[in-house]
Amino acid sequence: MKHKIYYLARTKTYDIRLTSRIFYLLFFVCINSFSVLIAQEEVRCFEPSRLVVEHEGLEERAKLICTNSCKAAKQHYSGKYYRALKEKYEARERHFLSMLEAGDLIIDGELYDYVQSLVDLVVNSLQINEKRKLYLVRDDSPNAFNIGDDQLYIHLGLIYRVENEDQLVFVIAHELGHNELNHYDSTITRYADLVTNDSIQRRIKAIKYQEYRTVSTLNEIMLPWLLSSKEKSRLQEREADDYGFNVLEKCGYSPWRATGLFDIFENSLKERDTTALDLVNLLNLEQTGLDFSEALDTVVESSLGIFKEEKDTLEDLLRTHPHNEERKAAFLERISEIPKTNEDKNEERFLKYRSLAEGELIVNALYKGNLDRAIFYSLRLYEREPENLFVRKTIPFSFAYLGYEKKKRRAGKRIANQSPYYDSLYNYMLYFLREISPDQCFSIAQVWNKNHPDLTNLDLANASMIMMDVYNERYDDFWIRYHIERERSRNYYVMLIINQIKDEEYIKK
Amino acid sequence: MKNTSKSNRLIKMPLAIVALFMWANIGICQSTSIPNVLKLRSAKSSGAIIENDKLVGYYVFFFKEKEDRKNSTYEIQIFDDNLNAVKEIAITRPKRSYLLEIVYNEKAFILFFYDSKTGYEFITYDRNGKQLGNHKVDRKEIPRADLALSASSLNSGTENVTIFPLGSKGFVRSSYTKNKKTGYNLIAFDNKMNELWRYGSAEDSKLYESAEISNISDEVITATIYKRKGAMSKKMDAFFHLINPKDGTLIKEVPMGNGSEGKLTVLKTYLAKGSDKIILIGEYFKPGDDFLKDKSQGLFVREIDMSGNEKDMKKFSWDGDIAKFKNENLTEEDKKEAKDGFSIFFHDVIKSDGHYFLIGEQFRKQVSAGGVAMNVLAGATGGSSDAAAFEIRVSNMIVMELDESNELIDFKVVKKKRTSVYLQKGMGLYSSAFLGYYVKSTGGFDYSFTSNDKEKNKHTVVYVDANRKEEKDDKAKEKSDVMLGVIQIENGKIETQRIPINTDAKRFWFEAAKPGFVTIGEYYKKEKKLDFRLEKLTY
Known part of the structure; x- marks a missing residue:
């Protein structure tokens, strides 16, 4: 990877050049963002809730x-x-x-x-x-x-x-x-x-x-x-x-x-969506020109085999809640007394808000550095809402960040060892995320951005581009995008990561 | 005994017993995390679970409570190679019990405990945590040499592997005996700890004898037997024994030279599954020389069949065959150093694409400025110092490649920063070959572990490089928290890499991991938390 430390001392001329470029680009972004909003009237663009740590x-x-x-x-x-x-x-x-x-x-x-x-x-x-x-x-x-x-x-x-x-x-x-x-x-x-x-x-x-x-x-x-x-x-x-x-x-x-x-x-104790993620097509792996066969050739069996699950003798007595079966039976008993209502209620409003909850979960996963959850939620949401601008940005950002963490040999902190729900299909995704190389991660992000030109050409607030700037040593561009990101009040989760990288890589103006 | 150093001595944190308060809960998060770890205090609380030279998991052994005046309750948490918690075993043991080894054989786990009062106890469990059998050795019955080995293992934080799986049917343990003079015993047990057979030195033997198991397959157990007249004698003979794993009978004793024709030592053996030949790698000596005090003439590679008959023997002299390669590969600075003569300690033999790759580490004995100064100072104040006037300088990693006909075709030097291991008083009198084993037993080498993915013909050798500077194009160098060196042998090709490892934990260490990975243990004192994470080494 070409992430050398950036120590170049810039001259005054450069500073002026950089400042004027920032203004120009900000102007460009404002104009284009406006046109994006008009053009994509129906497209959902999620804004995360603000982070409150004191009140x-x-x-x-x-x-x-x-x-x-x-x-x-x-x-x-x-x-x-x-x-x-x-x-x-x-x-x-x-x-x-x-x-x-x-x-x-x-x-x-x-x-x-x-x-x-x-x-x-x-x-x-x-x-x-x-x-x-x-x-x-x-x-x-x-x-x-x-x-x-x-x-x-x-x-x-x-x-x-x-x-x-x-x-x-x-x-x-x-x-x-x-x-x-x-x-x-x-x-x-x-x-x-x-x-x-x-x-x-x-x-x-x-x-x-x-x-x-x-x-x-x-x-x-x-x-x-x-x-x-x-x-x-x-x-x-x-x-x-x-x-x-x-x-x-x-x-x-x-x-x-x-x-x-x-x-x-x-x-x-299972994932909500238990169908397999089609990683090859979702991530356009073939377009990267890289060989992912090893990472997709999953072996998720435990080296020690499967152990018999043992139920604790006190488990039933130590439950805080009754068994779900029992609760459901009690509920059904009462329900039988009332007439059955129309089942085909329009849930559009609810589903819209549920997507917002998914967006918040993605933000939270990125903020806490749980990249497998961020990628999983993002891909699931993208499957259902391919036009969702927010999730179209979090996917390349998560992969670029994963690539960076892999370079630093910290990916073990970012990718879970196994599904919290012991879900084999989730484990399949985890295996893929563990096995892919940093270059493959960056390549996925790069191909993704290429396939979604609206993310790269019109909307400069695409945090994955900042990661790619570091990867490609385009430090001038890094600073431009950095200033744009800093202006956005709700992307605290991005700034946390970008600031960490800026400090670690000693990226100086 | 096969000795595997698992801790990184550069990190000033010995692998340690994990003292836990009350119940420990294993959380599933981004890494395997064990909360309520009050302190890391002595060695041997955690380690690798080995099955036929392959890492299959890990264990953490921790104290729960005192049961009564004599016993305490412990828990053993077992993890698979992905660090997923798979099993917990609760066990009551005499207090001050140390868990020395856990070995797995596909059907059973054997736990080897040492207690300073009661002695050894071996307990087998099936995969569901049900106890299958046990075997006790009273402390009085344990030979002094065996106790010394266990003590050194506990003190140095190294893992002495004395138990090997005997297929999935049982285990073989190598130990010392209390014969007329110290001898050896290889004892096979089934999974219920019933003794199957015993193979050892003669009870009336007048010699000091020890055994080191090198390989176990369905067809043969191979072991190197060392014999000498007295405990302090510097004259020693080696023999290579082929033993029938079914009944423990000797198939053949292969002599390893003698005083008149020159002695041979066995540094490493290689026995591939299903193969009909055994490769022995070692050093050869001049007639009349002995390997405890004299310098060897070079390396040999000997091929024998399963009946112990020699098929091939090649010798490579230090000054001729090996120096030739050295000169081609070494920088001027290295050549200068090479003149002073480094010995090589071999850690592993890897077979890839029909070629053998010998993984070694250079070291040499030299005068210790610090040791001399300490002695002078101690003398000046009328006291004495335990420091020796010699130290061991540990140098570069070595990869020697032998082709299909066992000809030496490459001698690769993988540079790393030199480190020193101080010797105890009196140790300076021994030869380098012997001191290599001593350094190994103290965990003094930088070599960490080798992981083999035989299906993909991918082998990864991991060592620690004390040079923490990262290679950057920029003039300003950046230091990582620790630098791991990786020698990867894939389809017969060697690639080397230096991998910077970063962590926010003040105390961290490395453990062997599944192929291509390293396990990093991190202890967070403030949060009283012990984290284990897997990091991929090469992509």
């Missing part, structure tokens, strides 16, 4: 929630019991702040507004006077949660997985159920019961002085409490399911259409 208002709100919870607790409890509850409320505040600091929370934007509108709809249908605030969580797992703070947390991975708005509304209603039924408070009072139980505490304290079997003894002491706690948790989940079911109808959504949600949960 005075939210920090104060978290503090206030904690103070109010503590005040409310103080009215009923005192002494050790109160202190235990206070400790939990403070931990909840810290947890919220840590999510905020890590940039895990989406607090505004198009997708956010859409989901918040669904939350508002549910809240209004129940005639709850106060607003229930929503946070979207940048997390791939299909999950949602409530921590008793009148706020709902929905993972992007859940929006990505659900099939229709009815399912999403059911999840919102379910989480709202946890909040309105005070499940969190009930959970932490169980914790307070534990820490104020003198008999248990004495036994736990004794472990500190015990030389042997400390872990086992602790497990033995905690197990009855743990089992009862999990049983209670499963009961709460059933209550929240009932709550969600009731709300769904009130809001005008169909429980029939929400039934599939339990199958989604059941399959949460």
Whole structure:
């Protein structure tokens, strides 16, 4: 690779030349971007939600929630019991702040507004006077949660997985159920019961002085409490399911259409799309003129063979949620009482927002440096929406970045060892990504850009071009594109990577 | 014993026991991550799982809790060659247990434990973690030489391979015995740890004898046997034994020269699966010379059939045959150095396209300025120092190529930065050939590992180059965190590369990996996290 360090000291003449070029190009970009927007009126161009890592208002709100919870607790409890509850409320505040600091929370934007509108709809249908605030969580797992703070947390991975708005509304209603039924408070009072139980505490304290079997003894002491706690948790989940079911109808959504949600949960340990990715055609591998046969000739078998999966004897008892089958059966039992609704509801609006969630997942994967997830989500979205401008840029960018990391021998940090869902087709893609060379990565990006001239000719804010500038040692162009990228407020994930490369390669003006 | 250095001595972090707090959870993320690793404290907590010279996985052995006054509970996490966690085995062992080796034979794992009070214990498990059998050797029964080997393995962080798979039916272990004088034993066990056969030195032997297994196939086990009169004797004879793997009977003893016609040493052997010949590579000596104290005359390549009959013998003298190649390949600076005479320690033999490639590393004994200074200083203050006046200078990598008729056709020097290994007092008296083994046992060579992809006829030799400067066109050089050297032999062609490795961890090290890859272990003290990642070396 030709990524030599760029140390050339430029003269004043050069600086003027470079500055005027930047102005000229920026002007050119503005004109052309405008024409692109006009020409591609129907084309979706995703703008990521902004990254928020500090927010005075939210920090104060978290503090206030904690103070109010503590005040409310103080009215009923005192002494050790109160202190235990206070400790939990403070931990909840810290947890919220840590999510905020890590940039895990989406607090505004198009997708956010859409989901918040669904939350508002549910809240209004129940005639709850106060607003229930929503946070979207940048997390791939299909999950949602409530921590008793009148706020709902929905993972992007859940929006990505659900099939229709009815399912999403059911999840919102379910989480709202946890909040309105005070499940969190009930959970932490169980914790307070534990820490104020003198008999248990004495036994736990004794472990500190015990030389042997400390872990086992602790497990033995905690197990009855743990089992009862999990049983209670499963009961709460059933209550929240009932709550969600009731709300769904009130809001005008169909429980029939929400039934599939339990199958989604059941399959949460699999990828959403389990069909094979046609890497050869999607990435135009033949056009690169390079030989990819070794990387495509997948051997994904474990060197130690397949091991028998063992189920833990306590697995069923330690579940926080009832089995999906059981939840589905309960849901179907209730559903049988109501007439079946029209199944052919237009989901265009929902699918548009679901694509936004996919876009956010791609951004999050790039920001966290999980290139296999970024490439996987991008290719899946591209399969369905080949005109999506955003994903057409993230594909070459991800490959160019992977090429760079391979050169640095850091690709092992960027590509997972195996599918988090043990999905063999995903593993096939992982094998391909692991095996291809840096030059093959850059070549994929180059061919991609060539096949999408609108990305290279009209829209200079194509981050893969910056990577290619480094690869091809076009440092003048690098700086031009760098300044353009820097002006774009929502591409924090690109700037993080570009700045890292700029510093590592000592690219100087 | 076959000794495989797995840690990089340039990185001042010994491979270590991973002390974990409570339960360890293996997370699936971009690399295999083990949280709650409180400290890395001594050697032997993690290592490679070997099956017939091939890496098939890794293990991490960690402490869970004290069970009672005598025992502790441990967990062993097993990973495949892609670093995917495949199995966890919980085990109760006497406290202060060290896991010395894990070997796999397609059907069973054998775990070799050492406990300073109780001795050795060998436990076999099937693939589902069910215990199949065990075999104990009381500490009192363990010969001193065996204990010394285990201790050196633990202290130096190197991996002494003493157990080999016997097909998928069992294992063979090479050990010392407490005969009249120290002897050797090769003991075969089935997967349930029932003894199948035993092959060893005569109980009444008046000689010090040791054995080193070199190859095991369905047809033959090959081992080099060393014999000498006393523990301190510098006169030693070598014999090459061919043993029947079915019953442990001797097929043939192949003598390796003698005092009057000149002795031969075995540095490396090669036995291809399904092949009917064995290749022996070693050094030959002048009549009357001995390999523990004298300099060899050159290298030999000997070919024998499965019955031990010699088919071919070629000798290549240092001064003639080899120097000829050296002069063609070496720079003026190297030629000057070569005059002072470097020895070669052979790490591996690779067969590709009918040619043999001998992978070696140059080293020589030289006066240690530091050692002399320390002795002078210690003497001046009326004390004494353990430092020797000699050190071992480890130099370039060597690749020697032999054609189909075992003729030397190339001698390639792969340059790398020289490093030094200090010798303990008294070690300076031994010859280079012996010191090569000593350096190997301390993990002093820069050679790291070889991975073989026999299907693709691709072999990758990995070593560490202390020269961390990256080759750039620019005058300003950039230093990587560590530089790995790679010698790739593919379809008979040699290619060399230097690969910069970068990491944000303060403590990191390398382990053998599947063909074309290296495993990097990274310990993050602040986060108390141990990460393992695979990096592809060559593209």
